[in-house]
């Protein structure tokens with residue numbers, strides 16, 4: 001069974017979404033969210049954990065909020081902060097405060113693959129829950145039905161070939177029957193080392209690739225999903 005495995009940011013949609021939409025929204029919404037939900041069973045333990053890590057009194061919401069905002073500014077990877085951001089994004093998505101963007105050419109191709117019976121799986125460093133929110137609340141509506149399954153770093157880091165072998169096994173196929181799509185070379189290198197086919201998505205104006213990499217692309221390269229080799233690969 002041949003299948004597609006795809007990255008999200010920089011591949012299916014703009015790489016700037018997380019940086020320019022999600023993180024600023026979470027920072028702006030955090031003080032109000034903490035005040036409103038501090039007693040919620042899902043939120044209270046996270047605030048207590050954050051207070052403990054910051055060494056401030058757990059009952060002092062202003063101080064806890066200040067520490068959380070400092071961590072956001074410092075881009076600190078603090079577990080309770082990440083969990084709170086996830087809850088804030090969930091509320092933001094459900095309230096319609098923002099939507100995700102999937103590139104139109106990607107959407108066309110996802111629909112064509114689905115019509116052709118090619119299963120498409122997602123592999124992203126965002127949690128499976130975050131992936132569900134992303135695809136459930138796009139400008140084009142709920143797109144979750146276009147995917148056969150979702151993988152996150154629970155399968156391992158994206159730069160580790162072992163992760164791609166584990167995902168192939170979980171899908172019930174062999175690496176040679178999977179095509180991995182990404183904008184980042186270290187991820188593509190890992191997938192290729194595991195035996196997957198690869199296509200490097202290089203979006204004009206949304207890529208970190210340098211001129212030398214573009215002159216000698218180490219993976220088959222495509223500027224849009226319509227250029228991904230197919231039906232040759234699927235035949």
Ligand SMILES: [Mg+2]
Pocket residue numbers: 007008009010011182183184
């Ligand atoms: Mg990416």
